[in-house]
Amino acid sequence: MKRVLLVLCLMLTMAVSAVAKDNDDQPVSALDSIVKSGVFKVGLDPGYMPFEMRDKKGELIGFDIDLAKDMAKSMGVKLEIVTTAWDGIIPALLTGKFDLIMGGMTVTQLRNLRVNFADPYIVVGQTIIINKKVADKVKSYKDLNDPKYTVCAKLGTTGDIAISKYMPNAKHRQYETEAEGMMEVVNGRVDAFVYDLPPNAIFASKHKERVVHLEEPFTFEPLAFAVRRGDYDFVNWINNYLQQIKGDGKYQVIYNKWFESADWVEKVQ
Structure with missing residues (x-):
């Protein structure tokens, strides 16, 4: 009987040690360092x-900026924006x-191999800005899938x-910023620029005399906040935060400010 009890005690000790080791191996959540x-x-x-x-003063503004400020306020901490090149x-x-x-x-499956995504906070898709000189021949992305056309995008987006996937036969150029690619279309050095609907719509509205916006998205793209892999506590916090602000109306107020109004445009022009 004593031997049985001894074996049971040893097994229990080993089980507790294994659980403790598993807990030690769990990654520390970014929430801990933030707090x-x-x-x-x-x-x-x-x-x-x-x-x-x-804006004209060099201050960062925008939909994401307002959300970031509100997230920091919800945590009771200060916000620090770290500007970083997109490809890195x-x-x-x-x-x-x-x-x-x-x-x-x-959110893409390839990116999801490297990071964890929270639930999408907005859904957009890819649209195309084309130079007016090709507007009579190009009505969709399918028409651009031809070696006679040059299509560009911001590197790493x-x-x-989408250009490689849907327009493999077109000449493909890449630029460090979206502004470079857009202006190449305005100046007629490339035929088309592929990017997300919101910035494309804004840019095209300011250059109607030179470009045409093919505004029907040809991809489905949910946008989401990314954290380091394994940080499920942080993902849980973000998801609950998004559910709360969408439920209490705060999200809609911020959305309307940036997507339903053009009052902010004067601040950046």
């Missing part, structure tokens, strides 16, 4: 209108330069991926 430091660090790449951009934003998150990517990032 401890009193600072919420958000990574984004300014220039994605109306999500994040600089995931490595920067993984190396701890900030706690969360909030830059209009589209889902627009960049």
